[in-house]
Amino acid sequence: MKRSIEDTPVVFIGAGNLATNLAVALYRKGFRVVQIYSRTEESARTLAQAVEADYTTSLSGVSTDAQLYVVSVKDDALTELLPQLTAGREKALWVHTAGSIPMDIWQGHAERYGVFYPLQTFSKRRLVDFREIPIFVEGRTEEDVRFLKQIASALSHKVLEATSEQRRNLHLAAVFTCNFTNHMYALAERLLQKHDLPFDVLLPLIDETARKVHELSPRLAQTGPAVRYDTGVMDKHLDMLADEPEMQQLYRLLSDDIHRLA
Amino acid sequence: MKRSIEDTPVVFIGAGNLATNLAVALYRKGFRVVQIYSRTEESARTLAQAVEADYTTSLSGVSTDAQLYVVSVKDDALTELLPQLTAGREKALWVHTAGSIPMDIWQGHAERYGVFYPLQTFSKRRLVDFREIPIFVEGRTEEDVRFLKQIASALSHKVLEATSEQRRNLHLAAVFTCNFTNHMYALAERLLQKHDLPFDVLLPLIDETARKVHELSPRLAQTGPAVRYDTGVMDKHLDMLADEPEMQQLYRLLSDDIHRLA
Numbered sequence: 001m002k003r004s005i006e007d008t009p010v011v012f013i014g015a016g017n018l019a020t021n022l023a024v025a026l027y028r029k030g031f032r033v034v035q036i037y038s039r040t041e042e043s044a045r046t047l048a049q050a051v052e053a054d055y056t057t058s059l060s061g062v063s064t065d066a067q068l069y070v071v072s073v074k075d076d077a078l079t080e081l082l083p084q085l086t087a088g089r090e091k092a093l094w095v096h097t098a099g100s101i102p103m104d105i106w107q108g109h110a111e112r113y114g115v116f117y118p119l120q121t122f123s124k125r126r127l128v129d130f131r132e133i134p135i136f137v138e139g140r141t142e143e144d145v146r147f148l149k150q151i152a153s154a155l156s157h158k159v160l161e162a163t164s165e166q167r168r169n170l171h172l173a174a175v176f177t178c179n180f181t182n183h184m185y186a187l188a189e190r191l192l193q194k195h196d197l198p199f200d201v202l203l204p205l206i207d208e209t210a211r212k213v214h215e216l217s218p219r220l221a222q223t224g225p226a227v228r229y230d231t232g233v234m235d236k237h238l239d240m241l242a243d244e245p246e247m248q249q250l251y252r253l254l255s256d257d258i259h260r261l262a
Numbered sequence: 263m264k265r266s267i268e269d270t271p272v273v274f275i276g277a278g279n280l281a282t283n284l285a286v287a288l289y290r291k292g293f294r295v296v297q298i299y300s301r302t303e304e305s306a307r308t309l310a311q312a313v314e315a316d317y318t319t320s321l322s323g324v325s326t327d328a329q330l331y332v333v334s335v336k337d338d339a340l341t342e343l344l345p346q347l348t349a350g351r352e353k354a355l356w357v358h359t360a361g362s363i364p365m366d367i368w369q370g371h372a373e374r375y376g377v378f379y380p381l382q383t384f385s386k387r388r389l390v391d392f393r394e395i396p397i398f399v400e401g402r403t404e405e406d407v408r409f410l411k412q413i414a415s416a417l418s419h420k421v422l423e424a425t426s427e428q429r430r431n432l433h434l435a436a437v438f439t440c441n442f443t444n445h446m447y448a449l450a451e452r453l454l455q456k457h458d459l460p461f462d463v464l465l466p467l468i469d470e471t472a473r474k475v476h477e478l479s480p481r482l483a484q485t486g487p488a489v490r491y492d493t494g495v496m497d498k499h500l501d502m503l504a505d506e507p508e509m510q511q512l513y514r515l516l517s518d519d520i521h522r523l524a
Contacts, residue, residue: 017485075495100487100495120467121485126477128470134463160463169457172499173450176509177464178471179486180516181446186480186523188435195431201396201422202439203476205382208390209440210472214465215388218448223279223383224441225362233337233362237434246519247438253515254442257508261448 006030014072015043017122025130027051029154035063072097086110099171102164103138114139121178130155136162226255227262268292276334277305279384287392289313291416297325334359348372361433364426365400376401383440392417398424488517
């Protein structure tokens with residue numbers, strides 16, 4: 001009987017935001033997630049229960065007979081764990097999920113390796129739908145690229161190949177798009193809280209700002225005082241931020257930069 | 263026969279992004295938009311046609327018998343136009359639509375006045391649905407506040423009163439939430455273009471970043487290298503931005519600020 005791709009035994013190294021979302025998505029698609037490793041027992045157990053897998057908190061307890069190891073730990077931890085992780089498991093396919101780490105980090109540690117990078121923001125407490133998430137794969141051999149694409153295609157209909165160089169630029173763009181954008185929301189919330197105004201009145205604006213760039217290039221979608229170069233309004237805003245020096249500096253730089261690209 | 267609120271003759275002063283969206287929304291709800299004034303004939307004619315109104319490009323041609331004048335022009339232009347606009351039309355109700363301008367700008371120029379501020383980003387080429395848009399009203403008298411609330415309620419189910427002080431803070435928060443957020447999208451697009459990568463792979467991330475803050479406070483929703491204080495990744499990103507000094511400076515300041523509020 002021909003085995004299907006879902007029968008591949010998968011081990012997750014890491015039980016953080018990305019690992020949780022990816023392991024649950026694979027589990028829901030019928031994949032065999034066999035084991036979760038995490039230094040933190042609670043994280044390991046919680047994710048293991050969610051995907052009906054075993055778990056371990058010791059590296060020596062990591063299963064040696066999985067076919068795919070998905071490593072999703074902090075970037076610094078990866079370099080540190082790598083030699084011990086791969087020892088005795090060199091025949092399996094090893095992938096990491098980090099935007100900023102090149103594929104060749106695996107070189108010398110494993111025979112089959114690659115990268116499986118879903119471009120999204122993940123939180124444990126919010127499980128996302130993978131169907132629309134672009135998944136960028138990279139592999140040392142064409143065979144492994146094909147294999148990773150097959151797995152990715154079970155989750156998403158946007159599966160792409162990307163080199164390590166492309167991926168690190170995607171990741172940097174994602175920091176602007178997601179983390180820095182979210183920080184704009186956080187600063188707005190802070191400002192409204194100071195004036196006893198609720199944050200949720202901003203949600204329709206947040207949604208529309210996001211929707212708009214589905215149709216218009218962000219440069220064309222820009223509105224507001226900076227792009228009009230309405231110095232009267234901008235000066236008033238800078239005055240209002242006199243007691244928030246960090247926000248004031250950001251306001252000035254961001255307005256100048258909007259004007260620069262306008 | 264009792265007249266309904268939709269029979270109120272409304273004149274729009276201005277035919278820009280906000281005026282276009284608001285006039286069309288009122289027209290679609292059955293309001294009588296009788297005239298559009300704009301300095302630019304094409305803008306005046308285009309909006310007038312869309313709402314079956316007359317139009318004029320001269321201030322002296324502005325109708326004197328409307329009951330409501332909605333002034334939606336650049337902030338500087340408002341102060342300049344105000345005396346000439348209101349002369350001979352002091353009995354009507356005058357409102358502006360600007361977040362940053364206090365209500366008392368009307369004082370001495372009109373007897374009935376107020377503010378009608380829909381908190382949203384508007385572009386002429388993209389007509390938005392007003393139902394979810396918070397509309398903040400302010401009026402000199404309780405009667406005018408009631409009247410403005412009635413009009414706003416015909417468009418949206420989120421009608422609120424706000425003082426000029428609250429409104430200017432809402433507007434400043436909106437600059438962070440919308441204009442600065444959109445600039446993050448624009449910088450990401452710029453970065454991807456330099457590396458021949460398409461912007462649209464970021465759309466699911468943009469959408470999820472927006473959706474997330476419907477459930478979580480932005481501070482709790484934050485992810486990425488800055489909130490983890492992953493200096494390894496941040497240093498690599500700063501190196502990658504060596505040829506984009508403005509983006510590099512913004513990256514540094516925004517990461518520090520995320521860390522500050524974490």
